Amino acid sequence: MTFFLQNLVNALQWGSFYALIALGYSMVYGVLMLFNFAHGDIFMVGAYIGFGVATGIAALASLGMIALPGWITLVLTIIISMILTSFVGILVERIGYRPLREAPRASAAITGLMIGIILETGNLALLGARRISFPPMIESVTYNLGGVFVTNKKIMIVAVSISLMIALSQFIKKTKWGMAMRAMAYDYAVIPLMGVPLNTIAALTFALGSALAAAAGILFGVAYPVLDPYMGIVFGWKAFVAAILGGRGSILGATLAGFLLGFIEIFVAMIFPSTLRDLIAYSIILMILVFRPHGFFGEPYSAKLRL
């Protein structure tokens, strides 16, 4: 039982990363009918920006200009990096996707792939091929809860992820921008005729998705403090799987599917040798998709952003 609970805790953390990234995929797909295949690399960029911000704060601290406790540094790093990365998302939309809005969807899809490659190799050119380690901002503390070991980092990661997801769903449900995003998912041609600036909403969709990916990147860096320029690729694929499995444009669906992926991967690895993990995990997900081709909350032949 404790063994099971232990893995449950691990799965929650692992699923948080997938869910946060999947939300960005799902929003962009739901609102703009677009697969943003560069999104996994936005996660990577977010992690690197997080690295930069954390290093910057540490440098200021070592110069004696500021003295902050670790957890405040972490919170600041998350907030600043989310804002910075959202601008990267806006830039990707502006340069890569907006000119192609009326183009065939396949052209927009390869744009994503190309932007992804540009971000990866751009990073390589900028920082070199070596892996870099994410600065430890908080001391790891392990709690023993009746045989289940939980670290403060794990609690923090899951708590931050879930709060961000709740904030996003409230934003989409309650605000005028969220409402515009939902409306755009159904019929985007009418949107401007109701006085809503289409490009602003498109940019906002990318900004929100990218901010969440940045949060995922930093949380990942806290848990597994090694960054490399290609870290976003496999994560991107898997989160994309979660987004589609959740049902097109469904916020709740993407979240649940992200966590489900985490659970399946961790529990498969618990039973089988870890080299077989993805083989078995993704065979299971393929089976689910065979029986639910529209995903958990997807509706046949329609894409939209729902709650």
Add this chain to the structure above:
Amino acid sequence: MPLLEVKNMTHYFGGLRAVHNYNLAIEPGQIRALIGPNGAGKTTVFNLLTGIYTPTQGSIRLLDEEISGLMPHQIAARGLGRTFQNLCLWRHMTVLEHVKMARYSRISYGLTGAFFGGAKRRGQEAEIEERAYSLLELLGIRHLADQVVVNLPYGAQRRVEIARAISLEPKILFLDEPTAGMNPEELSKTMDIIRKIHGELGFAIYLIEHRLKVVMELCEKIQTLVFGEVIAEGTPEEIRENPKVIEAYLGKEVIH
């Protein structure tokens, strides 16, 4: 001074001349119609006026301010609201949300207000909601406020479109075939509604319509468009008697 003044508007799709030398002057509070056979370019004229297309030539002035070339959302926010020939509703959103969405350009709270839910946001949201309900009341669909539009009957969906367009606080309301596909009962209800909203809210209305009965009863002035050109303009009586209009609608009389 007319509310909306269009001068010598011409529009080409590639080499095809869709609208030629179109002139229009809408007075405040006026109801007027654009009629013409299928493919005459009526909806194109609406799309040009509401900014979906930018005219190749000519000027469009709203309250003496040039609006051609502005983005559609800017034109909408300046007071041109419209409905569509084939319904363009957001299928799984509620009736209330449709009406609220069209208030977007009038909502001024910022992103921080949105995230932290300040007093300004709550105040504005409450005001918008109250207004939305009173509009739905006016159109007789208040009881449907929380329904998603995809489940509503056709006539009600048409009303939601009108409610949404009015919610924008238009100076001119553009109705593209508001009675298309309606049975006689729905038709007379729709005409009542058009009269009612015009009477209570007082904006100008410009409508495209195929049924001459609707046009003749509602409008002060009618334009007839054929192959992108206005062939006749006048009061309902004048249009009814105009030989060019009769020819366009019924074909030329051929004597063997």
